[in-house]
Amino acid sequence: MVVLDGTVANLALARLQDDLGLSDAGRNWVLTSYALAFGGLMLLGGRIGDAFGRKKMFIAGVSLFTVSSLLCGLAFNEATLVAARALQGTGAAIASPTAFALVATTFAPGPVRNQAIAVFAAMTGIGSIAGLIIGGALTEFSWRWIFLINVPIGIAIVALAVVALRETAHERLSLDIPGAVLATLGCTAIVFGISEGPEMGWASPAVIGSLIAGFALLGMFLAVERTADNPLLPFSLFKDRDRVATFIAIFFASAVIFCMAAYVALFVQDILGYSPLKAGLAFIPFAVGLGSAAFVSSKLAVHIQPRWLVVAGALIMVPGLLYGSTLDGTATYFGNLFVLVIGIGFGVGLAVVPLPLCAVAGVGPAEIGPLTAIAQVAQTLGGPLALSVVGAMATSRTLSLGGTNGAAVDMNPTELAALGEGYTFSLVGCAVCAVIAGIVALFIRFTPQQVAQAHEAQEAAQRG
Incomplete structure (x- = not known):
């Protein structure tokens, strides 16, 4: 449910913009507000479970997620929806890390726990793809149902958690709340600042002020992390240049997926006239390509240096994304999009599989958990931060061609053509992210043997 809600809104963006009168920046905030809260507070969410009890915090996180889902479904304007989505992300940041910890503590070590962890991992993969299909299907009735459907599910989860889960032992920890809030x-x-720049003007005091404030807050975050008793971001984990390159590659690889999914969904609906359900089904080949490449990559990672798999993935993605940036309203699914979607999915799969293993290569069991968590944060935050830049590129392109801001249903043919140009231009930004991921990957020097050892150590840590 938590992963699903990271993608479920993609197919509803066009309807949301039309119904609530969202600006282009506000439309993107529907996605970024959730992902920013989720990624920014995820590390703190895991620590809260350790400090106050994982069962208790899991129930609290799911409850907050459920209530905020109801608020999303009842939203009546841009501000109420974006605020509710941020609350949703906060609930997810508490529930998600405690959920995994509960799986590890609820089931006995051995085959039973391994099977439970495999199911957990499968739900994560299924949720990301199902979000697109379920989101498209529910949006056919009303975009509100993509959020309201969480309410009965969330209530059932809380009721079952109260009965079925055991509370875990917890210890008094100093929580780095200032660090989480500042980040x-x-x-x-x-x-x-970046999202609103094209609409408000880059010289706007609000835009300049928010950018200055943002960098100042991140500077304060780094200062707090150096002196915190229990920092969210221990600097000792960043002494290895290969690992730093890995986190940067994860950041930009996830950015490609997040931004591409959002703008391709908008293009096929607003420009090609697809229904939300048809748009969701159009993404299935992407999942097929990604899954196929993930299988291939997992086998090759123990024989080939992982950086070459990431570079190969980037070399496949970049031409496909650049070709996609040339499409217009005359494009057809099987004539232009089908092979493109499968190909980009295959490139993404090649790149993303070895990177999480590189994050934990060559470290002891005690460091696997923190490094895995940081890799997840890099993956979660890469999308919304990149979308602010890619979204600004798309909006600026549309406005420069005589287009306008707002819902596609209100546009004349000239404005609609400009909107399509903006949507496809976003794929150039995605290609740039893929290029950066590929270049940075060249600095990752982990060997196939280290990756294989990391995989074994990760499995051992999960088995406890």
């Missing part, structure tokens, strides 16, 4: 607010301020 989240800093990222949010920067995203606001």
